[in-house]
Each structure stands twice: as C-alpha cells, then as structure tokens.
Amino acid sequence: MTKPKVLISDKMDPNAAKIFEERGCDVDVITGETPEELKARIGEYDGLAIRSSTKVTADILSAATNLKVIGRAGIGVDNVDIPAASSQGVVVMNTPFGNSITTAEHAIAMMMALARQIPAANARTQAGEWPKSDFMGVEVTGKTFGLIGAGNIGTIAASRAQGLKMKVIAYDPFLTEERAVELGVEKVDLDTLLSRADFVSLHTPLTDQTRNILNRERLENAKPGIRIINCARGGLVDEAALKDLLESGHIAGAAFDVFETEPAKENPLFGAPGFICTPHLGASTTEAQVNVALQVAEQMSDYLVNGGVTNALNVPSLSAEEAPKLRPYMKLAESLGSLVGQLAHGNLTKISIEREGAAAELSGKPIEAAVLAGFMSRYSDSVNMVNAPYLAKERGLDVRSVRHEREGAYNTLLRVTVGTSTGDRSVAGTLFGPEAPRLVEIFGVGIEADLAGDMLYIVNEDAPGFIGRIGTLLGEKGINIGTFHLGRRDAGDEAVLLLSVDQPIGQDVIDAACKLEGVKTVKGLEF
Numbered sequence: 001m002t003k004p005k006v007l008i009s010d011k012m013d014p015n016a017a018k019i020f021e022e023r024g025c026d027v028d029v030i031t032g033e034t035p036e037e038l039k040a041r042i043g044e045y046d047g048l049a050i051r052s053s054t055k056v057t058a059d060i061l062s063a064a065t066n067l068k069v070i071g072r073a074g075i076g077v078d079n080v081d082i083p084a085a086s087s088q089g090v091v092v093m094n095t096p097f098g099n100s101i102t103t104a105e106h107a108i109a110m111m112m113a114l115a116r117q118i119p120a121a122n123a124r125t126q127a128g129e130w131p132k133s134d135f136m137g138v139e140v141t142g143k144t145f146g147l148i149g150a151g152n153i154g155t156i157a158a159s160r161a162q163g164l165k166m167k168v169i170a171y172d173p174f175l176t177e178e179r180a181v182e183l184g185v186e187k188v189d190l191d192t193l194l195s196r197a198d199f200v201s202l203h204t205p206l207t208d209q210t211r212n213i214l215n216r217e218r219l220e221n222a223k224p225g226i227r228i229i230n231c232a233r234g235g236l237v238d239e240a241a242l243k244d245l246l247e248s249g250h251i252a253g254a255a256f257d258v259f260e261t262e263p264a265k266e267n268p269l270f271g272a273p274g275f276i277c278t279p280h281l282g283a284s285t286t287e288a289q290v291n292v293a294l295q296v297a298e299q300m301s302d303y304l305v306n307g308g309v310t311n312a313l314n315v316p317s318l319s320a321e322e323a324p325k326l327r328p329y330m331k332l333a334e335s336l337g338s339l340v341g342q343l344a345h346g347n348l349t350k351i352s353i354e355r356e357g358a359a360a361e362l363s364g365k366p367i368e369a370a371v372l373a374g375f376m377s378r379y380s381d382s383v384n385m386v387n388a389p390y391l392a393k394e395r396g397l398d399v400r401s402v403r404h405e406r407e408g409a410y411n412t413l414l415r416v417t418v419g420t421s422t423g424d425r426s427v428a429g430t431l432f433g434p435e436a437p438r439l440v441e442i443f444g445v446g447i448e449a450d451l452a453g454d455m456l457y458i459v460n461e462d463a464p465g466f467i468g469r470i471g472t473l474l475g476e477k478g479i480n481i482g483t484f485h486l487g488r489r490d491a492g493d494e495a496v497l498l499l500s501v502d503q504p505i506g507q508d509v510i511d512a513a514c515k516l517e518g519v520k521t522v523k524g525l526e527f
Contacts (some may be wrong), residue, residue: 003026004025004026004029004046004301004305005044005046005047005066006025006028006045006046006047006048006049006300006304007027007028007030007041007042007047007048007049008027008028008029008050008160009049009050010031010032010049010050010051010052010053010054010073011031011046012073012292012293012296013049013289013290013293014051015284015290015293015294015297016049016293016294016296017257017297019294019347020049020296020301023301023302023305024301024304024305024314025047025300025301025304026386027351029159029399031053032053033056034364035057035059035060037155037480038054038060038061039059039063040063040443041077042060042376043063043064043065043066043311044063044307045064045067046067046069046304047069047070048067048069048070048071049071049296050070050071050072050439051072051073051074051292052074052079054072055079056079056080056496057080057084058081058084058248061081061085061088061090062116062161063439064090067090068089068303068304069092069093069300069304070090070091070092070299071093071095071299071300072084072093072293073098073293074094074095074098074099074283074292075099075153075283076205076206076233077092077313078206080092080418083164084350085320086313086314086387086390087137088135088382089383089384089385089387089389090482091312092314092389093296093299093300093303093309093310093312093313094311095296095299095311095490096152096311097152097295098290098291098292098294099258099285099288099289099292100152100281100423101152101287101288102225102282102283102284102288103282103283103287103288104157104160104203106231106257106281107157107201107229107231107257107282108160110257110276110278111140111145111161111201111227111229111255113255113276113512114227114229114253114254114255114274114276115138115139115199115227116135116137116138117137117253117292119133119276119277120135121135123257126306128234135156138198140161140164140166140199141164141165141197142165142166143167144168144196144197144198144199145158145166145167145168145169145198145201146170146193146194146196146197146198146199146200147161147170147171147172147185147201147203148170148171148172148190148201148203148204148213148236149172149202149203149204149205149232149499150170150172150174150183150185150199150203151178151203151204153232154170154172154201154203154204157201158184158185159183159413160391161201162224166184166199168185168186169185169187169188169192169193169196170183170185170186170187170188171187171189171190171193171500172187172195175187190218190267191218191461194221194222194226195221195223196223196229197223197226198209198223198364199226199227199228199229199520200214200222200228200229201229201230202228202230202236203232203331204230204232204233204239205232205233206232206233206234208233211235211236212235212236212237213236214236214242215238215241216241216244219238219242219245219250220241220245221242222231222251224250225251225252225256226251227251227252227253227274228255229254230254230255230256231258231282232399233326234257234260234261234262235508236258236262239260239267239268239269240268242254242269243269243272243275245269245508246262246272246273246274247272249273251274252274253274253275253276254269254274254276255276255277255280256269256275256276256277256278257277257279257281257282258282259277260281261331262280263279264277264279270507285428290526292448293344293388299311305369306323306340307327308322308323312447313384314386315362315385316369316370318363325362326362326366326367327436328431328434329359329362329367329370329414329431329437330366330385330415331370331437332366332372332429332431332437332438333353333368333369333371333374333414333416334370334374335439335451335452335527336375336415336427336429336451337370337371337372337374337416338371338374338375338377338378338451338527339374339375339439339442339451339525340375340416340418341374341375341376341377341378341418342523342525343425343427343442343443343457343523343525344418344420344425345420346420346421346422347421348418348420349396349397349398350397350399351371351372351392351397351398351399351400351416351418351419352399352400352402352418353368353371353399353412353414353415354401354402354403354404354413354416355367355401355402355403355412355413355414356406356408356410356412356415356446356504357407357408357411357413358411359412359414360403360404360405364401364403365379365400365401365493366385367414368389368399368401369385369386369388369389371414372385372392372399373385373388375388375416376388376392379385379395388414398419410430410440411430412431412432413428413429413440414428414430415427415428415441416428426441426443426444427439427443429451434485436522437451439451439498442487442498443496444489445488445489445495445496446486447485447486447487449483449485450483450500451527452500452527453482453527454505454523454524454525454526455499455500455505455524455527456497456498456499456505456509456513456522456525457496457497457498457523457525458470458496458498458499458513458521458522458523459494459495459496459520459521460494460495460497460516460518460519461495461499461520462491462493462495463517463518466495466517467484467497469512469516469517470499470516473509473512473513473516474509477509477512478503479501479502479503479509481499481501481502482496482500483499483503485497485498486498494520504524504526505525506524507526509524512524
C-alpha cells in the first residue's frame with residue numbers, strides 16, 4: 001500500500017515531520033516557496049501542513065489534484081480558501097487548543113501593560129528620563145473584565161482575570177446560562193457589556209457576523225474610560241474609529257496584537273494616545289509552537305492513515321477511535337445514497353436520512369455526509385464526504401436527518417428517502433454482523449442484497465418463466481451472474497430483481513431486457 005505523502009510548507013517544530021513518518025506517512029519539508037512554486041509542486045501530495053505564511057488559494061487548490069487534507073498549525077485559517085477546499089473535497093483542520101493558554105496569557109499581559117502604561121514608561125526611562133509623575137496607572141483588582149467570545153481561549157482568559165480578583169461578564173451567542181454558571185461569569189448582551197466593562201478582551205473568530213463587531217457606534221456608546229484588548233483577529237474593531245476615540249479620551253487605552261492588514265507596517269492606530277501593540281505574538285511561545293506542530297501532525301496522519309477527523313472546519317469530526325465503528329455504517333450509508341440517486345428520476349428536492357436501533361446511537365453527521373456523498377455522485381464524479389454537503393446546498397436540496405428511538409424489525413437500520421415529482425421513494429439497509437452492509441428494502445419491496453460492483457435492477461410483473469428469460473438473455477450477451485436477489489409485494493404483483501454481474505451493463509443489454517414480456521423498468525447500477 002502506497003504511503004500518504006505530506007508537504008510541510010511553513011517552518012514548524014522538526015518533531016512534526018517525525019510524527020508523520022512514525023505514523024506511516026512520507027513527508028517533505030520545503031518552506032519559503034512562492035505561490036507559483038507551490039502550485040507546481042502541490043499535485044503530488046495527499047496532505048499539506050501549514051502555519052500562517054502559506055496562502056492556500058483557489059488557484060493553488062486547482063492544481064492539488066491528490067490533496068485530501070490541509071492542516072493549519074494554529075487557530076486562524078484566514079490563509080485558506082475553505083469554500084474552494086470544500087468544493088474540491090479537501091478537509092481543512094486547525095489546532096484550536098495547542099496555543100490556547102499562550103494566547104490567553106498574552107491577552108492578560110497586554111491588559112496589565114495597558115493598566116500600568118508599561119511600554120511608554122519603559123521607553124522614557126531607558127531614554128534617560130525619570131517620568132514618575134507622568135504615569136498614573138489603574139488597578140485591575142475589583143474591575144469588570146468584559147469577555148467577547150467565551151470559547152476555549154476566552155474561558156482561559158476569564159479564569160486568569162478571576163484569579164486577579166476581577167468580575168467577569170461575557171457576551172457570546174453560543175454561551176448557555178448553565179455554562180456561564182459553570183465558568184463563574186455573568187452572561188450579558190453586547191451593549192450591556194460595553195456599558196459596564198472597565199476592560200474588554202476579544203476572543204472570537206473573524207466572520208461576516210463578527211467583522212467590526214466593535215464599530216464606531218458601539219465604541220462611542222461604550223463606558224467612558226474603557227480599555228480594549230484584541231489578541232484574537234484583526235478586523236473585529238473599527239481601527240479608524242478607535243483612533244478617534246483614543247484621541248478624544250473617550251477610550252482610555254487599547255492593546256492590539258492583531259490588525260486588519262498584516263504585516264501592519266502602517267496603521268491609523270500607531271502613535272495614538274494610550275495605544276500599545278505587539279506583532280501578532282499571541283501564539284509565540286516555545287511551548288505553543290511545539291504543541292500546534294505536534295497536534296497538526298497527529299491529526300493529519302490520523303486522517304490519512306486511519307480515517308479519523310479531528311478539529312475539522314468543513315466536515316464532521318470523527319475520532320480515530322470512532323472511525324472503525326462508524327466505517328461500516330458509512331459504507332452502508334454511501335451505498336444507499338448512491339442507490340436511491342441512481343434509481344430516482346426527475347428533479348429531486350429533498351432527502352431524508354433516518355437512523356433506527358443501534359444506528360440511532362451513533363453520530364449522525366458523518367452518516368449524513370456519507371449518504372450525500374453517494375447521492376450526489378449522480379451529479380458529479382468527484383464527490384466525497386467533504387464536498388457533498390456543499391454540492392447539495394448549491395442545488396437547493398432540503399436535507400433532513402431523523403433519529404428514531406423505536407425498536408424495529410432490525411437491530412440497526414438506515415433509511416434514505418428522496419422526494420420526487422411522483423412521491424417519496426425510499427431504500428433501507430442494515431448490517432449483518434459488525435461489518436456487512438446489506439440492502440433490505442427498495443421502494444417498499446423487501447429484498448436482501450449486497451450493493452457492490454456492477455448490478456442490474458429490474459421491475460417486472462411477477463409471473464412464471466421470467467427468471468429463465470432474463471437468465472437466457474444475459475447468457476446470450478455474455479454477462480455472468482454473480483448473485484441473484486428477488487423481492488415482491490404480493491404473489492402475482494410487481495416484483496423486483498437485483499442481479500450482481502461480472503461485467504458492466506451496456507445499453508444494448510438494457511434495451512434487450514426492456515423488450516422482455518412483463519418488464520416495467522430496467523436500470524444498470526454501479527457501486
């Protein structure tokens with residue numbers, strides 16, 4: 001078996017390459033290339049490990065014909081075109097926990113430096129002055145720390161602020177009341193936070209919803225004398241508005257580690273009163289650099305070798321431990337999606353995935369993605385679990401996932417139903433044993449069959465002699481039958497025949513079968 005091949009295109013701890021090798025990957029470390037050089041090289045790799053220097057654009061991805069995963073050693077993925085990667089079926093991962101402590105500590109350090117005006121005091125003292133009376137600071141003890149974003153880094157920053165005897169209030173749309181109590185913070189809306197906080201620290205990703213979350217209007221209405229710390233992402237604060245309000249004295253100070261445009265060689269905030277900054281150092285500690293490099297290598301190799309998906313941004317996460325248990329279900333799900341996609345006709349507008357019995361206890365997202373991967377192959381040859389949900393969304397497909405706690409005829413069951421112009425059509429399958437996917441129902445007709453290779457699907461009138469006629473026809477066409485599966489509604493009613501064959505079914509075979517007495521539908525299938 002060929003080893004997955006990984007390119008490390010940015011500088012990172014050398015132990016990352018060792019982890020890739022130890023876990024069964026071939027790895028090349030080639031840093032500092034131009035976009036053109038990377039584009040020329042990327043086609044031979046299954047994985048790309050990056051930090052912030054490499055820009056993975058749609059143009060580069062267009063040449064990444066074998067790429068399966070991009071791993072960002074760090075949190076921010078602004079340098080990766082995620083929609084382009086998703087449409088191409090490439091998993092994008094980050095390492096959100098490797099530098100969490102480091103970034104949170106930097107935010108607290110910036111707050112302390114801001115409170116005591118340490119950078120300016122240091123510069124003037126080293127310049128030979130003794131400006132003791134010019135630097136009257138403020139204590140943080142007893143002050144209110146306003147947290148915008150209560151994710152992993154934000155909660156660490158909150159705990160550090162609590163250790164400094166500060167009161168912590170938090171704004172985060174995803175923060176529940178129960179979680180707020182657990183963290184010991186008060187959940188508030190954004191306007192309330194800005195009206196009460198003495199210090200505000202941002203810890204949220206940059207999205208369309210969070211861009212300029214601290215705009216001019218909110219900054220003008222904030223508590224007079226407020227101080228703002230941003231060690232998250234540039235673009236969360238209106239920099240021009242902040243400059244004006246620092247100069248007016250409405251905002252007492254600001255400390256930024258990140259800027260809207262980086263490298264920030266020029267910025268309207270530079271030189272503003274009460275402003276201090278660092279050059280994106282939030283993750284710049286020895287410990288953090290090692291942690292994120294090792295973590296990205298572990299995650300990527302788990303995916304390439306074992307199928308585990310961890311900290312992915314565009315596909316459901318699936319741990320290396322979960323993958324073996326879910327793999328047979330995902331194979332079944334993909335086969336059922338493919339089957340209903342090949343058989344259903346017309347403009348399909350909705351698809352429902354139902355899990356019953358043991359399947360209901362499993363994570364639904366990977367199964368849903370597998371069904372869509374099989375189903376969307378009716379529209380495109382280059383479909384996988386990553387891009388299938390995006391292709392389905394582009395086509396306006398209404399996707400629903402349903403979990404049933406009821407007990408049915410089977411210990412575990414998956415059912416896939418699509419809506420057509422003539423009504424709903426569904427197929428169902430189960431597992432025979434731990435890893436043997438099996439079809440058990442097709443369009444309301446009970447039938448047991450493996451779904452693999454080339455197959456022939458026939459709907460006919462249930463009448464004597466038909467099996468002999470179809471067998472004779474296939475023999476005359478040189479088609480060898482592997483397995484033979486029958487199902488019917490009632491005696492003399494409509495019957496379903498599903499054959500696995502050793503050769504692809506050509507149009508001439510389908511045309512000849514359609515002419516047999518009693519035949520209603522003939523379709524060649526591929527799995």
